[in-house]
Amino acid sequence: MSKLPHITTSIFSVMSKMAAEYNAINLSQGFPNFPVDERLTEIVSKLAFENVHQYTPMTGYPPLMNQIAKLVQTSYNRIIEPETEVLVTAGATQGIFASIQALVKSGDEVIILDPSYDCYEAPVLLSNAKPVRVALNDDYTPNWETIEKACSSKSKMIIINNPHNPTGKILTENDFLQLEKILSKFPNLLVLSDEVYEFITFEEKHISAHTKEFLLNRCIMISSFGKSFHITGWKIGYVVAPEYLMKEIKKVHQFLVFSVNSISQVAISQYLDVVDVNLLGKFYQGKRDYFQKLIQNSRFELKPCEGTYFQVVSYANISKNDDVTFCKKLITDHSVAAIPISTFYSDHKDQKLIRFCFAKDNHTLESAAEKLRKI
Template sequence: MSKLPNVTTSIFTVMSKMAAEHNAINLSQGFPNFPVDERLTEIVSRLALEDVHQYTPMSGYPPLLAKIATLVKSSYNRTIIPETEILVTAGATQAIFTTLLALLKPNEDVIILDPSYDCYEAPILLSQAKPIRVSLNDDYTPNWNTIADAFSEKTKMIIINNPHNPTGKILNESDLENLEALLEKHPDVLLLSDEVYEYITFEQKHISTHTRTKLLDRCITVSSFGKSFHVTGWKIGYLVAPEYLMKEIKKVHQFLVFSVNSICQIAISKYLDLVDVNEISSFYQKKRDYFRSLLKNSRFQLMPCEGTYFQVVSYANISNENDVDFCKRLITEFGVAAIPISTFYADGKDLKLIRFCFAKDNQTLEEAAKRLCEI
C-alpha cells in the first residue's frame, strides 16, 4: 500500500521528458544552461587533486559554516552561531524534507500557501501530519484573513516561499507584519521560510526572515547555493534555525545523508571569498528584462516578476484550453516547454497562466521568443 497514493510523476519531469522527445526548447525546469563561473570550476579542478574526498563533519565543512555565518551577517545583519545554528544540506529540498520530518508529529497541521512548490506536501504526509492548502489571491498576494482562518489548535507550522516560485512575487513589509501578528497569536506555531531565490530579486530586495527579530526563535530559513551560483546539479543548500530546533533537525539529517558532498562544500567555501552575491540580481534582471522585451509583441500577457528566474504569462488571449493541455500543445506544435501553474494548486485552479524559466543564454531565449511570437 502506497504511503503517497496521490503523488504521481512531477510535472517538471513530464514536461522535460516531452521537451526532449519533441526536441523543444526547455523553459520548463528551473535550471540555467549557461556556463558556471570559471573561478568556481577552476577551484573544483584544483581540489580534485587534493585530499578532500572523505566525509566532512555531519553539520557541514567547518570553514563553510563560518562563511555562511559571515554571508548572513553581511546580507541581513544577523549574527548566527556556525556550530549550532547552521546545517549544510544536499540541496534545499533535502533541507525542507529533513526539517518537516524532524519537527512534525502525526495529526498536526501545516499551512501551505498555493500555488506552492511540490516538495512541501510529501514530507508532511510521510510525517502523518496534514497539509492545509490556502490559496493566495489571484494576483498572488496573501489574504491574511483567509490564512488566519486556516489556523487551529492543531496548526504546528506555516510555510512561506519568498521570493515565490512559481509566481515571482515577493512579500512586502505589510505582509511580514501580518505574519508576525498572526504568529504572535499562535506562539507555538513554527515558520519554515523557503528563501532559495533570496539573491535573485529586482526592483526591490526581498525582506528575509533573517531580519525579523520577532520570528527568529521559531523560524527555519532555507537557502540554496545551487540557485545562487548556477550549480543546481551540485545539490548544496543550507538552513539556519535556533539551536533547540536544529538539534532535532540534525537527528534526522545524520540518518538521511549524514554529510554532504565534500568537494562541493569546500569549493563553495573558497568561492565565497571571491564572489559578490549582490551581483546576482543584476545579472538575472538583465535576463528578465531581455526576455520580457522579446515577448512584448507576442499575444502573451506578461505578469509582474519581482524575483526568481521565472516569468509567468497569461495565454487567455490565445486559447481557452486548460493550462496543462496548452503546455503540451506548446511543446508539440511550437517547440517550447513551459510549466502550467494549475499544478501548483491542491485544487488545480486554472487561471490560464504558465511559467517560463529565463535562466538561459540569450540565444536560447531569442529562439524561444521567436517561436512564441508566432503563436
C-alpha cells in the same frame, strides 16, 4: 500500499521529458544553461587533486559553515552560531524534508500557501500530518485573514516562499507585520521560510525573515547555493535555525544523507571569498528584461516578476485549453516547454497561466521567443 497514493511523476519531470522527446526548447525546469563562473570551475579543478574526497562532519564542512554565518551577517546583519545554528544539506529540498520530518508530528497541521512548490506537501503527509492548503489572492499577495482562519491549535508550521516560485512575487513589510500578528495568536506555530531565490530580486529589495527579530526563535530558514551560483546539479543548500530546533533537524539529517558532497562544500567555501552575491539580482534582472522585450509583441500577457528567474504569462488570448493541455501542445506544436501553474494548486485552479524559466543564455531565449511570437 502507497504512502503517497495521489502523488505521481513531478510536472517538472513530465515537461522536461516531453521537451527532450520533441527536441523542444526547455524553459520549463528551473535550471540555468549558461556556463558556471570560471573562478568556481578553477577552484574545483585544483581541489580534484587535493585531499577533500572523504566524509565531512555530519553538519557540514566547518569552513563553509563559518562562511555561511559570515554571509548571513553581511547580507542581513544577523549573527548566528555556525556550530549550533547552521546545517549544510543536499540541496534545499533535502533541508525542507528534514526540517518537516523533524518538527511536524502525527496529527499536526501545516499551512501551505498555494500556488506552492511540490516538495512541501509530501514530507507533511509522510509525518502523518495534515497539509492545509490556502490559496493566495489572484495577484499572488497573501490573504492574511484567510490564512489566520486556516490556523488552529493543531497548526505546527506555516511555510512561506519568498521570493515566490512560481510567481516571482516577494513579501512586503506589511506581510511580515500580518505574519507577526498570527504568530502572536498561535504561540506554538513555527515558520519555515524557503528563500532559495533570496539574492534574485529586482526593483524591490528582498526582505528576509533573517531580518525580523520576532521570527528568529521560531523560524527555519532554507537557502540554496545551487540556485544562487547556477550550480543546481551540485545539490548544495543550507538550513539556519535556532539551536533547539536545529538539534531535531540534525537527527533526521544524519540518517537521511549523513553528510553532503565534500568537494562541493570545500569549493563553495573558497568561492565565497571571491564572489559578490549582490550582483545576482542585476544579472537576472537583465535576463528578465531581455526575455520580456523579446515576447512583448507576442499574444502572451506578461505578469509582474519581482524576483526569481521565472516569468509567468497568460495565454487567455490564445487558447481556451486548460493549462496542462496548453503546455503539452506548446511542446508538440511549437517546440517550447513551459510549466502549467495549476499544478501548484491543490485544487488545480486553472487561470490560463504558465511559467517560463529565463535563466538561459540569450541564444536560447531568442530562439524560444521567435517561436512564441508566431503563436
